[in-house]
Amino acid sequence: MEPAELVRRLVAEVWNGDGATAAELVHPRCPGLDGVGPDAVVAWHRDRRSSFSDLRYEVVDLVAQGDRVSLRWRAAGHHDGPFGPVPATGVGVAYEGATFVRVAEGLVRDVWSVNDLFGLVTQLGATVVPPADEA
Numbered sequence: 001m002e003p004a005e006l007v008r009r010l011v012a013e014v015w016n017g018d019g020a021t022a023a024e025l026v027h028p029r030c031p032g033l034d035g036v037g038p039d040a041v042v043a044w045h046r047d048r049r050s051s052f053s054d055l056r057y058e059v060v061d062l063v064a065q066g067d068r069v070s071l072r073w074r075a076a077g078h079h080d081g082p083f084g085p086v087p088a089t090g091v092g093v094a095y096e097g098a099t100f101v102r103v104a105e106g107l108v109r110d111v112w113s114v115n116d117l118f119g120l121v122t123q124l125g126a127t128v129v130p131p132a133d134e135a
Contacts, residue, residue: 003103004064007071010101010108015045027107037046041111052077052093059075059095075115079124086126095120 001009006025019042026032030072032040033047049055055077062071070109079086097115099109121128 001106003067003101004062004063005071006103006106006108007062007064007069007101010113011057011059011071011073014042016116019045025108026103027109030107030109030111032083041108051079051081051083051088055080069103070098071101072096072098083121083124084126086121089124091124093123095118095123 008026009021013019014025019038020037026038026041026104027036030036030038030041032039032042033044035043053073058074058076060072060074062069064070074094076092076098079089079091079093081088095116097113099111099113101112103109118128126127
């Protein structure tokens with residue numbers, strides 16, 4: 001399977017799905033939430049869906065070159081469970097991010113993501129306070 005197709009399946013079946021095919025898509029040493037491998041990657045997305053149960057990701061742009069895939073995505077859902085210290089608000093949220101993937105041995109091997117966490121938290125009505133400067 002080509003890397004771009006693999007990443008599209010990752011979004012559809014793991015990020016937006018139940019993760020049943022994660023072992024077919026994710027390398028055993030791929031980092032995830034508090035561990036490595038397919039189960040850890042699925043755990044990260046289950047954790048996020050515990051805060052936003054109807055969260056869905058949309059691929060906006062995807063570029064593949066060799067073993068690397070870059071994708072820009074949008075996500076939207078309703079905040080119906082605690083998100084860190086923020087209790088459920090019922091608010092609908094939408095935010096964006098970019099994810100960079102390395103494929104090895106026909107599986108997702110590494111994943112790096114950046115997203116608008118500040119924008120997401122602000123939509124929940126939370127205030128973000130930077131730490132005091134100790135200089």
